Amino acid sequence: MKPAVAAENLVNTNAFTVQDVINLVLKEGALTPISNTVDTIKSGHAGQQVTGIVTTMFPTIAVIEEAVKRNANFIIAHEPSFYNHRDEVNLVKNNTVLEKKIQLLEKHQIAIWRFHDYCHSINPDIISYGVAKKAGWLSYYKAKSTVLTIPKVSLKQLVQHLKTSLGISNLRIIGDPEQMCERVALLPGAAGGQYQINIASSEKPDVLIAGEVSEWETAEYIRDSRLLGGNMALIILGHAVSEEPGMEWFAEWLQPKLPAVKITHVASGNPFTWM
Amino acid sequence: MKPAVAAENLVNTNAFTVQDVINLVLKEGALTPISNTVDTIKSGHAGQQVTGIVTTMFPTIAVIEEAVKRNANFIIAHEPSFYNHRDEVNLVKNNTVLEKKIQLLEKHQIAIWRFHDYCHSINPDIISYGVAKKAGWLSYYKAKSTVLTIPKVSLKQLVQHLKTSLGISNLRIIGDPEQMCERVALLPGAAGGQYQINIASSEKPDVLIAGEVSEWETAEYIRDSRLLGGNMALIILGHAVSEEPGMEWFAEWLQPKLPAVKITHVASGNPFTWM
Numbered sequence A, B: 001m002k003p004a005v006a007a008e009n010l011v012n013t014n015a016f017t018v019q020d021v022i023n024l025v026l027k028e029g030a031l032t033p034i035s036n037t038v039d040t041i042k043s044g045h046a047g048q049q050v051t052g053i054v055t056t057m058f059p060t061i062a063v064i065e066e067a068v069k070r071n072a073n074f075i076i077a078h079e080p081s082f083y084n085h086r087d088e089v090n091l092v093k094n095n096t097v098l099e100k101k102i103q104l105l106e107k108h109q110i111a112i113w114r115f116h117d118y119c120h121s122i123n124p125d126i127i128s129y130g131v132a133k134k135a136g137w138l139s140y141y142k143a144k145s146t147v148l149t150i151p152k153v154s155l156k157q158l159v160q161h162l163k164t165s166l167g168i169s170n171l172r173i174i175g176d177p178e179q180m181c182e183r184v185a186l187l188p189g190a191a192g193g194q195y196q197i198n199i200a201s202s203e204k205p206d207v208l209i210a211g212e213v214s215e216w217e218t219a220e221y222i223r224d225s226r227l228l229g230g231n232m233a234l235i236i237l238g239h240a241v242s243e244e245p246g247m248e249w250f251a252e253w254l255q256p257k258l259p260a261v262k263i264t265h266v267a268s269g270n271p272f273t274w275m
Helices: A018-028 A061-069 A096-107 A117-121 A126-134 A155-166 A193-203 A215-227 A239-257 B018-028 B061-069 B096-107 B117-121 B126-134 B155-166 B193-203 B215-227 B239-257
Strands: A041-043 A053-056 A074-077 A111-114 A147-154 A172-174 A180-187 A207-210 A233-236 A263-265 B041-043 B053-056 B074-077 B111-114 B147-154 B172-174 B180-187 B207-210 B233-236 B263-265
Touching: A018 A074, A018 A111, A018 A239, A041 A096, A053 A061, A053 A239, A061 A074, A061 A096, A061 B215, A074 A239, A096 B215, A117 A126, A126 A155, A126 A180, A126 A239, A147 A155, A155 A180, A155 A207, A155 A233, A155 A239, A172 A215, A180 A193, A193 A207, A193 A215, A207 A215, A215 A233, A215 B061, A215 B096, A215 B239, A239 A263, A239 B215, B018 B074, B018 B111, B018 B239, B041 B096, B053 B061, B053 B239, B061 B074, B061 B096, B074 B239, B117 B126, B126 B155, B126 B180, B126 B239, B147 B155, B155 B180, B155 B207, B155 B233, B155 B239, B172 B215, B180 B193, B193 B207, B193 B215, B207 B215, B215 B233, B239 B263
Parallel strands: A053 A074, A053 A263, A074 A111, A180 A207, A207 A233, B053 B074, B053 B263, B074 B111, B180 B207, B207 B233
Antiparallel strands: A041 A111, A147 A180, A172 A233, B041 B111, B147 B180, B172 B233
16 A cells, blocks of 8 residues: 655645545645544545546446446545445345445446535534535625525525525425525535424524434424424425535535546435435 | 213213313224323313314414314314424424414414324224315225226326315316326325325335425425326325215214214315415
8 A cells, every 4th residue: 555645745745645635635625634434435446546536426437337438446425335424334134235346346447435424523513514506695604504594485486596506406395385485504415303493493493404314303393393384485305416515516616726627526415315 | 170081981971171081082093192192182172061063184373263163172283283293382482373372272262182193093094084085095904005996097087086075166286287197096195205205116106195395305206206207196185175074984984983073174274275
């Protein structure tokens, strides 16, 4: 394995390893190490020379195949590779889907690094900034704040705006489509019930925009809140599509810092058909 | 508090306490105690005299109000009261929604018992039996098996059947609406990614019918499985609506065992508007 080299010595050479890229992201993101992070190398190895980088939400089979087509052997993915948060490969016995995925990754010598905890630790948060950018909300966006005050619109109009700007075909809400929304809590991804309810409870936004919720947590909280006379609404975008603009923005963020390596975004996309 | 009395001595008196009813369920269900169960009394107290029983999925504000109207002061709910699995009331500080819910419960002296772990431990599982019953699948249902072999239908027809029989307006799938399905894994509720993927991996059904999934777990597993050439489909019914027939069946199950107390089911229902 190639010894670690300071990132600043590398930007003018073509010989970047996976670890060099990770080091560069940590340095440029002004990140301090996170203990017990899920952001580990899931496939390939640290010393592997990088031919190109693909950023994505989920490193699906389709994303891997597209990376191969683009001659990019390094996928930086926000979410797990192997269907559980810690990417434990033995959680389910005889998991042939997982085995075939590993075989495909090995065949094409694809490295995967998960970029989740660090991604959310960059200031501003790569994901929420990317989503705000794609939604045309950067002028309302404040780093380290989940709440944006946007020009007042109906919930129905807000839903339409999110569908159009983020490229989302279907979503779920709890609320009255005609109610007006101005203070928006933007929580892409699956931040967890405790966090989502805490933001709802402390920030009292007009609407909470989440990627994914546990139905027995945030959804029931919002339902009861409204039954008790409250007016807070909930929009559930879907996990992948809610954070994808963040990983798209990450490619833009990283490219000028690493001009020698081609960095593109491949959307893993919405997995569902709505019926 | 009234001393505990053996259930068999009580079926001919009107003086049932919450604890008497719980004891009766445990006895009639041939249940052995589960350590560290979430099935605890969430509101009211064990010695409280029961005026009537309502069964439901989520003890929402609307369900509580309906119970009051029905003069039923005991709600047996499958899912949490306070927006987290263990019903911790201090998980989110200054949670006024939770505080108002507790005030409402106290005002009307409503007892709530969660009936989750025990409910799934009865043989046959109250929930999956109730869902199979409502779907008209009892002749294909086997206790302790998650897989039913039903007459072959297309995924589209299966979706339509589930919508009609279970009263579901919208749902999400991963799969080809035209593919044929015969072996069906029935997993209402949110059984968790490890369990769902284990069933998918070991049973290899044509379709997995889940109540709720974590999108980074089961949904991505099914998506990759199909991208690798597999044909397994996924139907996501929604958590509340997927298990509601189980709690409806539980009211039927319990009523003849406790004829002196009126037991009715109140559906907490789908919380979402689909847009």
